[in-house]
Amino acid sequence: MAFPTKVKIVEVGPRDGLQNEKETISAEVKIELVDRLTDAGFINIEAASFVSPKWVPQMATSTEVMAGITRKAGVIYSALTPNMKGFEGALAAKADEVVIFGAASEAFSQKNINCSIAESIERFRDVAQAAKQHNIRLRGSISCSFGCPYQGEVSPESVADVVRRLKDLGCDEIDIADTIGVGTPRHVQKVMERAAKEFPLAQLSGHFHDTYGQALANIYAAMEVGVSTFHSSVAGLGGCPYAKGATGNVSTEDVLYMMNGLGVETGIDLDKVVDAGQFISKHLGRKAVSRAGNAIAAKRAG
Amino acid sequence: MAFPTKVKIVEVGPRDGLQNEKETISAEVKIELVDRLTDAGFINIEAASFVSPKWVPQMATSTEVMAGITRKAGVIYSALTPNMKGFEGALAAKADEVVIFGAASEAFSQKNINCSIAESIERFRDVAQAAKQHNIRLRGSISCSFGCPYQGEVSPESVADVVRRLKDLGCDEIDIADTIGVGTPRHVQKVMERAAKEFPLAQLSGHFHDTYGQALANIYAAMEVGVSTFHSSVAGLGGCPYAKGATGNVSTEDVLYMMNGLGVETGIDLDKVVDAGQFISKHLGRKAVSRAGNAIAAKRAG
Numbered sequence: 001m002a003f004p005t006k007v008k009i010v011e012v013g014p015r016d017g018l019q020n021e022k023e024t025i026s027a028e029v030k031i032e033l034v035d036r037l038t039d040a041g042f043i044n045i046e047a048a049s050f051v052s053p054k055w056v057p058q059m060a061t062s063t064e065v066m067a068g069i070t071r072k073a074g075v076i077y078s079a080l081t082p083n084m085k086g087f088e089g090a091l092a093a094k095a096d097e098v099v100i101f102g103a104a105s106e107a108f109s110q111k112n113i114n115c116s117i118a119e120s121i122e123r124f125r126d127v128a129q130a131a132k133q134h135n136i137r138l139r140g141s142i143s144c145s146f147g148c149p150y151q152g153e154v155s156p157e158s159v160a161d162v163v164r165r166l167k168d169l170g171c172d173e174i175d176i177a178d179t180i181g182v183g184t185p186r187h188v189q190k191v192m193e194r195a196a197k198e199f200p201l202a203q204l205s206g207h208f209h210d211t212y213g214q215a216l217a218n219i220y221a222a223m224e225v226g227v228s229t230f231h232s233s234v235a236g237l238g239g240c241p242y243a244k245g246a247t248g249n250v251s252t253e254d255v256l257y258m259m260n261g262l263g264v265e266t267g268i269d270l271d272k273v274v275d276a277g278q279f280i281s282k283h284l285g286r287k288a289v290s291r292a293g294n295a296i297a298a299k300r301a302g
Numbered sequence: 303m304a305f306p307t308k309v310k311i312v313e314v315g316p317r318d319g320l321q322n323e324k325e326t327i328s329a330e331v332k333i334e335l336v337d338r339l340t341d342a343g344f345i346n347i348e349a350a351s352f353v354s355p356k357w358v359p360q361m362a363t364s365t366e367v368m369a370g371i372t373r374k375a376g377v378i379y380s381a382l383t384p385n386m387k388g389f390e391g392a393l394a395a396k397a398d399e400v401v402i403f404g405a406a407s408e409a410f411s412q413k414n415i416n417c418s419i420a421e422s423i424e425r426f427r428d429v430a431q432a433a434k435q436h437n438i439r440l441r442g443s444i445s446c447s448f449g450c451p452y453q454g455e456v457s458p459e460s461v462a463d464v465v466r467r468l469k470d471l472g473c474d475e476i477d478i479a480d481t482i483g484v485g486t487p488r489h490v491q492k493v494m495e496r497a498a499k500e501f502p503l504a505q506l507s508g509h510f511h512d513t514y515g516q517a518l519a520n521i522y523a524a525m526e527v528g529v530s531t532f533h534s535s536v537a538g539l540g541g542c543p544y545a546k547g548a549t550g551n552v553s554t555e556d557v558l559y560m561m562n563g564l565g566v567e568t569g570i571d572l573d574k575v576v577d578a579g580q581f582i583s584k585h586l587g588r589k590a591v592s593r594a595g596n597a598i599a600a601k602r603a604g
Contacts, residue, residue: 181597182563183563184559184560184562184563184564185522185560185563185564186563186564186565187563210593211593211594211597212556212559212593212594212597213518213553213555213556213559213560213592213593213594214518214556214559214560214563214594216515216516216518216519217518217519217521217522217560219519220487220519220522220523221522240597243597243600243601244600245596245600246593246596246597246600246601247593247596247597251515253515254514254515254516257486257514257515257516258486258487258515258516258519260486261484261485261486261487261488261489261516262486262487262488263488290515291512291513291514291515291548291549292513292514292515292516294547294548294549295483295513295514295542295545295548295549298545298546298547298548299544299545299548
């Protein structure tokens with residue numbers, strides 16, 4: 001596959017990034033963050049999660065956030081929907097895309113939701129059908145595609161199996177996610193090439209974590225086998241729940257810096273993303289977890 | 303060129319990493335750091351700098367450090383030597399390799415040492431001849447090979463020109479260094495391929511900084527064009543003097559994690575490097591600037 005000349009960056013900071021923050025972040029701040037990201041040029045922003053506030057209190061403001069953001073035509077605002085109740089919330093909030101999910105690791109699935117991978121995906125059939133019925137985009141996300149905190153290794157075949165199941169539910173896009181950040185470049189290429197035998201490469205995305213510093217090398221390697229959609233999180237929002245104090249989502253600023261250097265088109269204004277990253281980090285009372293973001297901010301400060 | 307199955311990692315933490323630390327670090331601590339790195343399996347460690355203590359006070363202990371370390375047969379302990387006085391110091395301290403240096407940027411050379419690149423390299427002729435005479439390995443380091451804080455862009459031709467000059471002085475190894483961390487993968491490949499037209503690829507090394515988070519992707523890209531020697535710094539020691547608060551040298555732990563994942567042989571024990579990184583970081587009173595190092599340490603702590 002040809003190295004892409006253009007990539008789609010899905011900004012996941014407002015949802016995946018912020019969801020584990022302990023301190024409650026007001027809807028106003030989240031709205032400003034999403035609006036800044038819209039203004040920076042993203043065409044897909046993961047903005048909300050319609051999950052029980054008992055489980056993820058930080059996402060309790062999702063309806064308010066979705067109602068408060070200034071939408072731009074053509075931009076997809078995505079919401080995580082763990083079940084039909086979540087779907088109803090996302091539908092009412094006018095989400096453009098709903099996200100369902102499963103793990104590529106049997107141990108992870110059993111430990112986290114007490115059922116098999118196959119059962120966990122099957123439980124999304126109603127959400128998937130409802131999404132189709134309402135003409136809402138459907139995205140499927142596969143966690144632990146490169147390793148699992150419980151079982152260790154995860155085979156490309158296990159990932160391919162979940163890709164097939166999500167395809168069967170009608171997903172428009174499928175994320176291959178490295179939840180614990182253990183993937184390295186050749187491994188990434190193997191998994192992506194295997195997944196592409198089950199689902200169109202143009203609709204596969206790479207979701208990499210920088211826990212071991214590998215994310216950017218992995219994105220570059222994935223591009224070499226033709227992947228052209230990647231997730232990233234402004235200011236590197238989102239830690240790693242499996243290694244306290246370790247980094248999580250790859251930072252959007254680092255990804256954009258690489259894309260700009262490679263001459264790969266993103267349509268996104270890096271300077272505005274740096275501003276958004278400094279805005280939310282200041283609000284959270286800590287330094288952004290983005291090397292490019294902090295370097296650019298430091299350079300500006302002189 | 304074939305992707306290497308084996309790489310040489312030159313550990314630069316004890317010299318390049320520590321040289322800008324404000325607080326004086328005792329010779330004892332530096333000796334323990336070098337000994338830990340030797341024990342971890344490195345075959346080349348940049349351990350000292352025989353430069354005027356007026357300019358780099360942190361390196362004033364170099365003679366003591368070189369005398370105090372426990373050397374292992376076959377391991378090259380390198381020292382920076384800016385002039386003949388430095389060379390005499392390195393010779394007396396039994397350095398296995400001396401390092402001379404120049405910039406690929408005319409503006410940087412003028413601004414920093416008030417002479418042209420050509421003149422600055424020529425000034426090392428006596429050091430180079432003395433090294434040959436004493437059968438000491440000679441390494442040449444080219445800073446600003448991918449960009450310059452003063453002139454901005456630096457062309458592959460400028461790098462090639464400095465490579466030729468260093469080759470003419472008899473260098474056994476030449477470093478292509480991204481001093482301000484602005485390189486991205488394709489750019490790195492172009493520069494490395496151009497340099498390899500002047501000097502054997504097997505004797506070229508890549509010295510990358512993680513200022514913008516690009517270092518690991520750059521190393522991977524350099525390997526794709528056959529580069530098999532890389533510099534890195536334990537715990538990511540060494541900041542960026544051109545962007546205060548930004549990161550500098552790529553961390554050895556992150557590099558080793560990638561090499562292990564790629565199945566590329568290094569001969570180095572990552573766990574021992576993590577220990578060395580935690581040791582020096584604890585001594586410096588701050589968290590290591592290594593994603594893999596911190597993730598592994600966090601995992602150990604449970």
